[in-house]
Ligand code: FES
């Protein structure tokens with residue numbers, strides 16, 4: 538848990554955060570976030586130093602957050618500036634303060650690191666490029682550890698069983714050989730598989746004339762819980778997925794899945810959103826049933842075969858970086 542505090546994690550979709558306080562939770566730490574007058578994200582520990590009340594139930598006034606219980610006020614750095622019950626409300630004891638955390642806005646998400654972060658966020662040029670359209674899906678709140686939710690997103694052996702007709706063909710369950718590379722905190726692999734045709738309800742994949750019938754996917758897992766996935770069919774059309782899981786606490790996580798595409802710009806966002814809602818719904822009951830609810834990072838735990846090389850590498854890289 539401690540090492541995870543040194544990583545950036547998502548805590549909300551950026552569009553959802555306004556100048557009103559909003560609650561979130563990261564690694565068991567309650568957070569309150571809002572936008573200051575300049576639109577910048579501010580994040581404090583969501584527990585008043587006086588009686589532990591959630592500041593997120595209060596309001597933001599003149600750039601300060603006001604506790605809903607006795608009206609103590611805090612500035613954007615978490616210093617208490619006023620205690621209305623005092624004869625001299627401005628004479629605040631110095632230890633009246635709450636923790637303040639670093640935050641940034643990137644790829645349509647708000648990210649927080651509770652301690653000095655070890656790694657930068659991945660660059661995703663397509664997300665900044667007007668030739669690509671980004672759709673937000675979810676968020677997907679599950680009752681399991683973020684590691685299980687992330688690992689599910691990296692796994693393609695389950696497609697034929699959990700997503701028949703949508704992502705996989707029950708008649709073609711074989712995983713063709715592939716290789717995985719670990720580069721420090723990044724695990725890379727790519728995979729080509731027979732293309733699954735669009736269904737009538739979810740025409741989310743490109744229908745352009747294709748050079749081949751393979752759907753090629755390049756994956757990069759950025760430890761601990763971020764995955765960037767590039768899909769193409771051998772021509773210019775492409776999809777880029779950013780999936781990242783927020784480690785709320787050991788039994789809860791929230792998945793954010795953003796999908797960029799450079800074709801079918803006219804398609805309403807609802808098509809992709811409904812498609813992912815269906816896919817994540819199929820995965821959820823499976824993943825929430827897994828025991829233990831956190832990925833066991835020990836190489837001896839669970840049974841791995843050759844086609845599980847991604848899971849084995851994810852676990853190894855996690856151990857090597859001391860994140861297990
Ligand atoms: S609990 Fe916040 S002011 Fe008393």
Ligand SMILES: [Fe+2]
Nearest residue numbers: 689699700820
């Ligand atoms: Fe799945």
